[in-house]
Amino acid sequence: MWQRDTLTLSARKRGFHLISDEVEQALAKMPPVSVGLLHVQLLHTSASLTLNENADPDVRHDMDAFLRRLVPGNLPYFRHTLEGDDDMPAHVLASLLGTQLTLPVEARRGVNRLALGTWQGIWLGEHRDHGGSRRLCLTLSGEQLYLSD
Numbered sequence: 001m002w003q004r005d006t007l008t009l010s011a012r013k014r015g016f017h018l019i020s021d022e023v024e025q026a027l028a029k030m031p032p033v034s035v036g037l038l039h040v041q042l043l044h045t046s047a048s049l050t051l052n053e054n055a056d057p058d059v060r061h062d063m064d065a066f067l068r069r070l071v072p073g074n075l076p077y078f079r080h081t082l083e084g085d086d087d088m089p090a091h092v093l094a095s096l097l098g099t100q101l102t103l104p105v106e107a108r109r110g111v112n113r114l115a116l117g118t119w120q121g122i123w124l125g126e127h128r129d130h131g132g133s134r135r136l137c138l139t140l141s142g143e144q145l146y147l148s149d
Contacts, residue, residue, distance in 0.1 A: 001144040003030045006043075007136040012126045014086070016050075016060035020121040024114055026138055032107035036142020038114070040101045043135045046090035046128050048097035054121025067093055067125075090127035097125055107145045 007026045009019060027038060042049050053059035071092045073085040080088045101122065104115040114122075124134060 001031060001033065001036075001140075001142060003140045005030065005138045007138055009124060009134045009136065011130075011132050012124065012134075014126050014129050014131070015064045016052075016123045016125050018054060018057075018060070018121045019124045020054060020114065020116075023122055023136070023138070024112075027105065027112045027114065027140065030112055030138075030140050032110050032112055032145040032147070033105055033140065033142030034107060034145045036105040036112075036140055038103045038105045039137075039139040039141075040103065040122070041137040041139070042099040042124070043137055044099070044131075045094055046087060047131055047134055048094045048099055048125035048127065049101050050097050050123050050125060051101060051103070051116070051120055052123055053119055055119055060123065064125075071096075084129070086127070086129050090131075093125065093127045105140065105142060110145070110147050112140070 005026055007022065009022060023040065040049060071089045073089050078088040105112050106115050107113070
């Protein structure tokens with residue numbers, strides 16, 4: 001079974017944001033699978049996706065602080081500057097972190113759920129000061145679960 005949907009995320013400030021709940025809400029609307037994989041593709045080149053700590057927001061803060069120092073804006077050798085000083089660093093960070101995840105899925109009580117570790121969550125890395133809304137392409141593949149009446 002294959003199912004595809006698009007999830008639009010509201011605009012967020014620069015930094016890392018936990019989006020697991022939004023992805024799970026979209027996943028729950030898809031046909032239930034006994035076992036499956038969800039491929040999540042971010043349809044943008046200046047933001048990223050990663051799987052990391054879901055409990056302590058200080059981890060997201062620290063990751064953002066580290067990456068801003070690793071890839072600062074206003075580097076004199078960047079040529080791609082027409083869209084602002086934050087755009088080329090955002091492209092670099094999107095390439096370093098990636099724009100896609102493939103995650104295990106299983107239905108619990110007939111509803112699809114991500115099968116993640118206890119402290120794992122999906123992060124959106126917003127690398128622009130004003131990135132706007134972001135779209136995710138969600139593709140679920142798996143063994144469809146047929147519920148008895």
